[in-house]
Amino acid sequence: xxxxxxxxxxxxxxxxxxxxxxxxxxxxxxxxxxxxxxxxxxxxxxxxxxxxxxxxxxxxxxxxxxxxxxxxxxxxxxxxxxxxxxxxxxxxxxxxxxxxxxxxxxxxxxxxxxxxxxxxxxxxxxxxxxxxxxxxxxxxxxxxxxxxxxxxxxxxxxxxxxxxxxxxxxxxxxxxxxxxxxxxxxxxxxxxxx
Amino acid sequence: xxxxxxxxxxxxxxxxxxxxxxxxxxxxxxxxxxxxxxxxxxxxxxxxxxxxxxxxxxxxxxxxxxxxxxxxxxxxxxxxxxxxxxxxxxxxxxxxxxxxxxxxxxxxxxxxxxxxxxxxxxxxxxxxxxxxxxxxxxxxxxxxxxxxxxxxxxxxxxxxxxxxxxxxxxxxxxxxxxxxxxxxxxxxxxxxxxxxxxxxxxxxxxxxxxxxxxxxxxxxxxxxxxxxxxxxxxxxxxxxxxxxxxxxxxxxxxxxxxxxxxxxxxxxxxxxxxxxxxxxxxxxxxxxxxxxxxxxxxxxxxxxxxxxxxxxxxxxxxxxxxxxxxxxxxxxxxxxxxxxxxxxxxxxxxxxxxxxxxxxxxxxxxxxxxxxxxxxxxxxxxxxxxxxxxxxxxxxxxxxxxxxxxxxxxxxxxxxxxxxxxxxxxxxxxxxxxxxxxxxxxxxxxxxxxxxxxxxxxxxxxxxxxxxxxxxxxxxxxxxxxxxxxxxxxxxxxxxxxxxxxxxxxxxxxxxxxxxxxxxxxxxxxxxxxxxxxxxxxxxxxxxxxxxxxxxxxxxxxxxxxxxxxxxxxxxxxxxxxxxxxxxxxxxxxxxxxxxxxxxxxxxxxxxxxxxxxxxxxxxxxxxxxxxxxxxxxxxxxxxxxxxxxxxxxxxxxxxxxxxxxxxxxxxxxxxxxxxxxxxxxxxxxxxxxxxxxxxxxxxxxxxxxxxxxxxxxxx
Numbered sequence: 001x002x003x004x005x006x007x008x009x010x011x012x013x014x015x016x017x018x019x020x021x022x023x024x025x026x027x028x029x030x031x032x033x034x035x036x037x038x039x040x041x042x043x044x045x046x047x048x049x050x051x052x053x054x055x056x057x058x059x060x061x062x063x064x065x066x067x068x069x070x071x072x073x074x075x076x077x078x079x080x081x082x083x084x085x086x087x088x089x090x091x092x093x094x095x096x097x098x099x100x101x102x103x104x105x106x107x108x109x110x111x112x113x114x115x116x117x118x119x120x121x122x123x124x125x126x127x128x129x130x131x132x133x134x135x136x137x138x139x140x141x142x143x144x145x146x147x148x149x150x151x152x153x154x155x156x157x158x159x160x161x162x163x164x165x166x167x168x169x170x171x172x173x174x175x176x177x178x179x180x181x182x183x184x185x186x187x188x189x190x191x192x193x194x
Numbered sequence: 195x196x197x198x199x200x201x202x203x204x205x206x207x208x209x210x211x212x213x214x215x216x217x218x219x220x221x222x223x224x225x226x227x228x229x230x231x232x233x234x235x236x237x238x239x240x241x242x243x244x245x246x247x248x249x250x251x252x253x254x255x256x257x258x259x260x261x262x263x264x265x266x267x268x269x270x271x272x273x274x275x276x277x278x279x280x281x282x283x284x285x286x287x288x289x290x291x292x293x294x295x296x297x298x299x300x301x302x303x304x305x306x307x308x309x310x311x312x313x314x315x316x317x318x319x320x321x322x323x324x325x326x327x328x329x330x331x332x333x334x335x336x337x338x339x340x341x342x343x344x345x346x347x348x349x350x351x352x353x354x355x356x357x358x359x360x361x362x363x364x365x366x367x368x369x370x371x372x373x374x375x376x377x378x379x380x381x382x383x384x385x386x387x388x389x390x391x392x393x394x395x396x397x398x399x400x401x402x403x404x405x406x407x408x409x410x411x412x413x414x415x416x417x418x419x420x421x422x423x424x425x426x427x428x429x430x431x432x433x434x435x436x437x438x439x440x441x442x443x444x445x446x447x448x449x450x451x452x453x454x455x456x457x458x459x460x461x462x463x464x465x466x467x468x469x470x471x472x473x474x475x476x477x478x479x480x481x482x483x484x485x486x487x488x489x490x491x492x493x494x495x496x497x498x499x500x501x502x503x504x505x506x507x508x509x510x511x512x513x514x515x516x517x518x519x520x521x522x523x524x525x526x527x528x529x530x531x532x533x534x535x536x537x538x539x540x541x542x543x544x545x546x547x548x549x550x551x552x553x554x555x556x557x558x559x560x561x562x563x564x565x566x567x568x569x570x571x572x573x574x575x576x577x578x579x580x581x582x583x584x585x586x587x588x589x590x591x592x593x594x595x596x597x598x599x600x601x602x603x604x605x606x607x608x609x610x611x612x613x614x615x616x617x618x619x620x621x622x623x624x625x626x627x628x629x630x631x632x633x634x635x636x637x638x639x640x641x642x643x644x645x646x647x648x649x650x651x652x653x654x655x656x657x658x659x660x661x662x663x664x665x666x667x668x669x670x671x672x673x674x675x676x677x678x679x680x681x682x683x684x685x686x687x688x689x690x691x692x693x694x695x696x697x698x699x700x701x702x703x704x705x706x707x708x709x710x711x712x713x714x715x716x717x718x719x720x721x722x723x724x725x726x727x728x729x730x731x732x733x734x735x736x737x738x739x740x741x742x743x744x745x746x747x748x749x750x751x752x753x754x755x756x757x758x759x760x761x762x763x764x765x766x767x768x769x770x771x772x773x774x775x776x777x778x779x780x781x782x783x784x785x786x787x788x789x790x791x792x793x794x795x796x797x798x799x800x801x802x803x804x805x806x807x808x809x810x811x812x813x814x815x816x817x818x819x820x821x822x823x824x825x826x827x828x829x830x831x832x833x834x835x836x837x838x839x840x841x842x843x844x845x846x847x848x849x850x851x852x853x854x855x856x857x858x859x860x861x862x863x864x865x866x867x868x869x870x871x872x873x874x875x876x877x878x879x880x881x882x883x884x885x886x887x888x889x890x891x892x893x894x895x896x897x898x899x900x901x902x903x904x905x906x907x908x909x910x
Contacts, residue, residue, distance in 0.1 A: 045639075045722065045723050045724070076723075078723060097776070099778070099787050099788070099789075100787060101786075101787070116662055116664055116665075117662075117723075118661075118662050118665070118718055118719040118720070118721065118723060119662075119665075119717075119718055119719075125715040125717070125719075125725055126715045126725050126727065127713065127714045127715050127727075128714070128715055128717070129715075132840075132842065132844045134834055134835040134840070136834060136835050137834075137835035137838060139835055139838060139840055141840035141841075141842050142780075142842050143778075143842050143844065144777075144778040144779045144780035144787050144841060144842030144843050145776075145777070145778025145779075145780075145787055145789070145842075146778075161787075163780070163785050164782070164840075174457050174462075183785070
């Protein structure tokens, strides 16, 4: 009985050792926080932006629009990024093609920002933008194999993929609200590894 | 209902009318080698033409009891009704474009529709509304597949549908009363008069219906009530042995009621009004025969089309929207035929198109002028080999000159086995909409500009402060020149005749199309954050497949016709991107993204890989009755966004995007009474197939009854 316990202990420590070894071979970073979240956004080009913070995984109050508390804002299908003309932060974005899961290292440079209110870092054009618009069903479907690598307002790195955009069921004839579902990986220690 | 029928019969006894009913003596067991004109612009039998041509005879048309061209064409295996997804009557919106025909997998915009060799105009979003053509006055419908640009110019990429109207041959009087479900009433009259060297053909048709509603939960009908009138007149005058004059005119007008909901950002509103579509044409041709080896004809054709819609808000009767489109074409042409037909015929011609178009969505009246010349040589060698070679040159004021050659070769292995092959180039000129559209949506605020309109349109938006001052619009100052869409089409096949009463025809086809014009959004937006769209040459696609036709006359009184088409249609740019691993899909349940494989890509939306039709005809001479059955199967086809399925790939790559195939079965019974009268009754869509979203043009089971009267004076 005693020897069995010993064996198990040995086994456990061996496995633990293997795991820690494996970790050592990558980077000395803590793992990125991965989350899946949904936010509601007004389906109205004139509505105020819905602001989002990756650090807190939460929607930020509109009164904080002049702070670095938010990373991106969303209205209709248009994203703004917290830097330059859109906010006081240092946010930037790369629209990346490929498979989200296999993207593990954020780029050091190449991050775009909003230059004017009609030329935004994230292209939301009907044919060139981040979604596919179906003129029959009026559905917005995020282009598969495309996601965003984002430097947050306070210089942390995030990869974010929009999974779906749906209309909130509406009573009238015109939809009022969109639900964006997305997942992201946030690197809390400021490194570029996910 | 019966009361209405008898009423109309009485009414129409006073008038005159048409049906193409022939006497039963026409039905021999032999499969006919039809004479067609579409393949060479001169009369030729199909066996002499190395081209895939199909003929729908007046007999088939009259046996079907159908009233409109679309009803006949949609029962052909190789032709599919193509609903523009934007043109479907979704959510009670009217279908503004009508229904078009997809041929060899190409959209309706790529098939040229001719009446007696002259083009119909008035395409809305590329579609000519085939509801415009009444069937009562048609001698035959010739369907030529493969590019025919070498003879007919722009738009004939997939092929040509040439509707040949009846010639006045003898004194006759016809009428038909048609009554069908949905209170559909058709009244047709035709008369032919021959007097000395002059003959006349007159035709009139009135057609109306209450429409129908496939979805009671949505405000408005799927098809709203309509009424239309068609008139045509033709005169042939044999001036002398060498000169013949032909003059004809055509008029069509349809009033379609509009009654639907609009969705402004507040509450929905009911709008009511109507759309009036008119189509007029006049044609004159003088034919001069120099000798038995040389003749020429000069002709002028003028046609005008208009589509005017006006809808009013129901709540206060105020005008909500008007839409107007007018189009005019004037075409003088000369054609010279030299040499022996068909052994060594040389055909050449020269013509000029003067075209104008105006629309409430254009900034002003637009003009388009072009001239063209064509040549074609036919060679027959030892009655074994048939060669047809030709080319056409089109010079247009708006885009580069186009040269479209074509060559076709037929080889008679034996008198009953002919191998045929042809290669041709086709083009489709950028249409007026793609060049000149200048439209801003008032509700949402986006702007659509034709390629040529970009300079003026953007300039105006900027002056009005609708575009940010910082944006440089100078690259668009002179507009953008669009190139014609181009195609190369190959058709190879054979005709095999067995015992004179069976024919097997097989044709393999491939069309490669490049420079397809698509919409795109400009890289900047308006101040209101809405996009500006324009048109550019983008895609390359191909369609390929095979068509098999079998006609078999089992006896003098029983005949069967069957056909099948296999079709593949794919976007070459998509294939290229798949090869490079650039297209992904996202599983809507697991959210896992993976590259789309070549095998998963099923091709273009709205194409059925399999279509088939069968036609059965049984004549009972003793009872003077005929039974006629047609069935059309359309296999499954992709529909973008079906059941809200989205995988983010933007292409057809999942079984969940397929609409189930369907079968339409129509039957007609005809019974002749005496020498002049005939009663027809039938059921269309016996299986009661409906699909309110993808096939709003198909009503469920429909019953109809026709009363036909025909009086001939065969002595003349």
